[in-house]
Amino acid sequence: ANLARILMEGKLGGTGRMVILPVDQGFEHGPARSFAPNPAAYDPHYHFELAIEAGLNAYAAPLGMIEAGAATFAGSIPTILKVNSSNSLSTTKDQAVTGSVSDALRLGCSAIGFTIYPSSEYQFEMMEELRELAEEAKAAGLAVVVWSYPRGPMLDKAGETAFDICAYAAHMAALLGAHIIKVKPPTDALSLDAAKKVYVERKIDGSDLAKRISHVVQSCFNGRRLVVFSGGEAKGADALLDEVRAIHAGGGNGSIVGRNAFQRPKEEALKLLASMIEVYKSKP
Ligand code: FBP
Secondary structure (H helix, E strand, O other): OHHHHHHHOOOOOOOOOEEEEEOOHHHHHOHHHHHOOOHHHHOHHHHHHHHHHHOOOEEEEEHHHHHHHHHHHOOOOOEEEEOEEOOOOOOOOOOEEOOOHHHHHHOOOOEEEEEEOOOOOOHHHHHHHHHHHHHHHHHOOOEEEEEEOOOOOOOOHHHHHEHHHHHHHHHHHHHOOOOEEEEOOOEOOOOHHHHHHHOOOOOOOOOOHHHHHHHHHHHOHHHOOEEEEEOOOOOOHHHHHHHHHHHHHOOOOEEEOOHHHHOOOHHHHHHHHHHHHHHHHOOO
16 A cells, blocks of 8 residues: 555656655765755755655655654655665765664655665675565555665776666565665666676677666566666756656656755756656656
């Protein structure tokens, strides 16, 4: 029922496509890097309002952000409690558990959100933490959303988004029991050493983004799990919409876009989100 709430909410409700607003960048990158481009975004209420006005499917954030808006916005939009977080003052590729299933239930959330870093030195601990939290969340009827971001000593920056590595990371999230899997848009970079361990020979056609997206979707149980793609650093509206068209054409279930939404002035962000929704409503 909670997964259905997310899928049925907002302007894309019932289409199987989703646009979600994630705002954990204050934790991950720091407040100034995240919110200075649009200072209204320092206010947690701003993000609830943005997601609601844009008609999005859900809003995802760490405990403090959800708590700060709960009294005003509870029940107005499905929320995803991000229950682990990293920060930019750390040198390790790890995440601290920063929220619980009982927090999610107290705040009326529809899902928990959890990040794993496949390939990091701490990946197994993160996967084990997820296993426990996901079991508890599912027992309480909450959906599980997994951010699967490969990073660690085996991967250079390009390798972190290489489509074979991205598909592998997405597949592991599916195997860990995620209902919704969030990855970065896959690139055609070669992650040499890592790729050798993943594919004997690279036979998959990743020559354009839609093909790479469809390989990631195929890796998530051939479309039996929902896969959404993040937006990354702020970029031009045309570039973002091109990416969204490719996600849609490749069979992806939507976008989970933070900085490209809240770092723009609100009217501009609403216009961009409306255009993204139009793409997802159109015939792929
Ligand atoms: P953006 O759309 O702003 O890229 O948000 C997606 C996201 O996954 C956030 O939830 C998270 O804070 C951020 O990207 C993490 O990115 P990275 O780990 O690469 O710094």
